[in-house]
C-alpha cells in the first residue's frame with residue numbers, strides 16, 4: 164500500500180519524539196560509565212531509564228516536544244508547497260495523537276495554536292535543492308525551549324572574552340556559551356556552531372550541525388581539532404548533568420564555517436539539550452510524484 | 454541513595470546536604486506561577502503543605518475513567534517563583550521544594566531558617582517522572598488555572614532528585630557556577 168507523504172512525515176514525528184537517537188543514547192551510556200558523584204550517576208541513570216520508557220511506550224522523550232523543524236533536501240523541480248502542506252497535516256495529526264504537546268503560542272495574544280500547524284509558518288520547514296538528488300530526504304529536529312534559550316551569538320572581536328578574529332577567539336566564544344548555559348538547558352548538551360555567515364545564516368547553520376552524528380568529524384582538519392579540543396575543555400568545567408557538577412557537561416561539539424562580510428565575524432552557538440531528537444528518512448513517492 | 458517519605462520532618466530535612474541523591478515518596482503537590490501569585494495575593498492554600506512537598510511542575514494529563522492519567526511530567530524552571538517562595542515556606546511549613554535550575558538568596562535563607570530543602574528533579578525525563586506518579590489524589594483550581602497550572606495532589610514512589618539547596622546554606626548550583634567560572638578563566642589563559 165502506498166503511504167502518503169503526510170503519513171510518512173507523521174510516522175517520522177512519532178519515531179523522533181519517542182526515540183532518542185542511538186548515538187546520543189550511547190554517549191549518555193559512556194557518560195554514565197565515567198561518572199563518579201552520586202548526583203551525576205542518579206541523573207544519568209534517570210535519563211537512560213527515561214529513554215527506554217519513552218521508546219517502549221512510544222511516548223515523548225521530553226514533555227517539551229520542541230519546535231518541529233524539517234530540513235528537506237529535494238531534487239530539482241520538487242513541489243515544495245505540497246511538502247510544506249504535508250508537514251502541517253502531519254504536525255496536526257501528531258498533536259492529536261499525543262506525539263507533540265500543544266506547544267505553539269500566538270506570540271502577540273498568547274493564545275495556544277492547539278494544532279501546532281499554521282499555514283506557511285509552523286512547523287518550520289527548510290528546503291535545499293540538490294541537483295543530484297533522486298528522491299526527497301528529510302531530517303526532523305525537535306529542540307525544546309529550555310535549550311533554545313541558551314543559544315548565543317558573538318560578534319568578534321570581543322574584548323571582554325579576549326576573543327579575536329581567529330580560531331582561538333572562536334574557542335573562547337564556545338566555551339563562554341557552554342559556561343553561561345550551566346545546567347539551564349538540561350545539560351549534558353550538544354553544541355552546533357557556525358563561524359561566519361550573517362546573523363540569520365549563522366543561527367541556521369549552527370542548528371543544522373545538530374543533525375550531524377556525534378561520532379563524525381568536521382571535514383576541515385583545523386575545525387575537527389577545535390571540535391575535539393572544545394569538547395575536552397568544556398567537560399573540564401565540571402558543570403555536569405543538570406548543572407549539579409560532574410564530568411560530562413557536553414556530549415558533542417559540531418562546527419561549520421560560512422563566508423562572511425569583511426566587517427562581520429559572527430560565532431553562533433546553538434545549544435541543544437541531551438534530548439536532541441533528530442531522525443532522517445527518504446520519502447517514498449509513487450513515480451516521483453508527491 | 455537516600456529515601457525520603459511524606460511527611461517530611463524537620464529532622465529528616467536537616468539531615469540532607471547539597472549533592473545528596475534522594476528518592477521522594479508519598480504525597481507531593483504541584484504549584485507553579487498561578488499558584489504562587491494566588492498565595493501572594495492572600496489566597497488560601499487549598500492543600501495542607503505542612504511537612505509537605507511542593508513540585509514546580511506542569512503535567513500533561515488526560516481524563517480517564519473518572520480520574521486522570523499523567524502522560525508526561527517534569528520540573529519547570531523554579532527561579533520564576535523566587536519572589537514568592539520564602540513567604541510560602543514560612544507561612545505554609547513546606548519542607549521540600551522540587552523543581553529545576555535552583556532558586557535565589559531569599560529561598561536559601563528561608564530553607565535555613567525554617568528547615569526546608571530544594572531538590573533538583575531530572576529535567577526533561579518526562580516518561581520516567583510520569584511513571585513515578587502512582588496515583589492522582591486530588592486536583593484544585595482546575596477550572597481557574599487550567600490543567601498545566603492547577604494544583605495537583607499526587608502519590609509518588611521513588612521520584613529521583615538531587616539536593617540542590619540544603620537547610621544549612623549549602624547551594625550546589627552556586628558552588629558549581631563559581632568553580633566552573635574559575636576553570637573557564639584558567640582555560641582563557643591557555644595558549645591558542
Ligand code: SF4
Nearest residue numbers: 225307309349436577
Ligand atoms: S531543555 Fe530539552 S530536556 Fe530540558 S525540558 Fe527542554 S526539551 Fe526537555
